[in-house]
Amino acid sequence: MGGPWPVVVQTMWKDPLPKGLLAQDPRMDDILSHIETLKALGCDIVRFAVPDEVSARSLGELSKASPMPVVADIHFDWRLALLCLDFPIAKIRINPGNIGERWKVEEIVHKAKDKGVPIRIGVNAGSLPTDLRDSIKQGHINEVEAAVVAAEREIAVLEDLSFSNIVVSIKLNEPNKVVEANRLFASKYSYPLHLGVTEAGPLISGVVRNTAALVSLLKDGIGSTIRVSLSAPMESEVIAAREILACVDENSARAxxxxxxxxxxxxxxxxxxxxxxxxxxxxxxxxxxxxxxxxxxxxxxxxxxxxxxxxxxxxxxxxxxxxxxxxxxxxxxxxxxxxxxxxxxxxx
Ligand code: SF4
Incomplete structure (x- = not known):
């Protein structure tokens, strides 16, 4: 992902993973079959929320069998990140700022480095640090600038630990702000960017809002991976992402x-x-x-x-x-x- 590689499409699993998922398990067959369908539609990466240890262990089993790279999405609990890194996951999403003490972040970073697993930092406008939210209210900084500063802070923590295998996402709710924030970030950093509009809405509004933002950025050569977040099935997210890519590059190899x-x-x-x-x-x-x-x-x-x-x-x-x-x-x-x-x- 990133550099000269084609832009990749991703989606996020919409349901909790079943508890106690095992390799020989009909529930595993159902999930793998669904992942195969998403892959056939053009999805390249699928991300799973990992809210607890049970989910982490189920994701571990799934990651061994999945025909598509699997990403673990973790908030707050560094132990879940460490556990997921025991499995063949393709990427982990954490925000160092959510993890707490530095030693916890260090443990994750060292393990990710050992395993060669990239870390995705994800900044969402709705969860900016308190001081940045205050600065916005006081008019010292706008939301776009604050989102980029938030990403810079997370990057600084990882770079301080000599970790640079980083993917960054900066998602806001308004398409124009997504464009501005990602342009600003891309003018400063060369890390691969994961593009998307956060809380974009149901099918129609979500597709329109994502298209408005992502086509502009992709035409500028900004963005290594995209997800069209929708209150709609994953298949719709993948098809919408493909159509957005086709708007930018008409030489699609697909129907x-x-x-x-x-x-x-x-x-x-x-x-x-x-x-x-x-x-x-x-x-x-x-x-x-x-x-x-x-x-x-x-x-x-x-x-x-x-x-x-x-x-x-x-x-x-x-x-x-x-x-x-x-x-x-x-x-x-x-x-x-x-x-x-x-x-x-x-x-x-
Ligand atoms: S192809 Fe025929 S049915 Fe379809 S919109 Fe055009 S005129 Fe109507």
């Missing part, structure tokens, strides 16, 4: 979906079709475009650049490639004929 909003002319329910097909289509690791259109009035024509498309046509659906109709079928057979055409294009 893109084009679809019409549907209107009174539609004879084919594009919404329902996409609900059934979305995860499958976003899992395609081939740079193809796929169109899902409601009617022939605009369907194949408007989507003529698509490598594969499906559109309603009265009581039928048409399958088309680059605007050329290659197959017609009854509406009820839409999924079947589309699946066959997709298989054909994927095996070419």
């Amino acid at each position: 893109r979906i084009v679809s019409c909003p549907r209107c009174g002319r539609a004879s084919f329910d594009t919404h329902a079709f996409l609900a059934r097909w979305q995860d499958r289509l976003y899992s395609i690791e081939k740079p193809i475009s796929i169109a899902v259109m409601g009617c022939v009035v605009n369907g194949p024509g408007e989507a003529r650049s698509a490598d594969l498309g499906v559109t309603g046509a009265g009581n039928s659906v048409l399958i088309f490639r680059h605007g050329e109709i290659i197959r017609r079928a009854a509406l009820e057979d839409a999924d079947k004929v589309f699946a066959e055409a997709l298989e054909g294009i994927l095996t070419e």
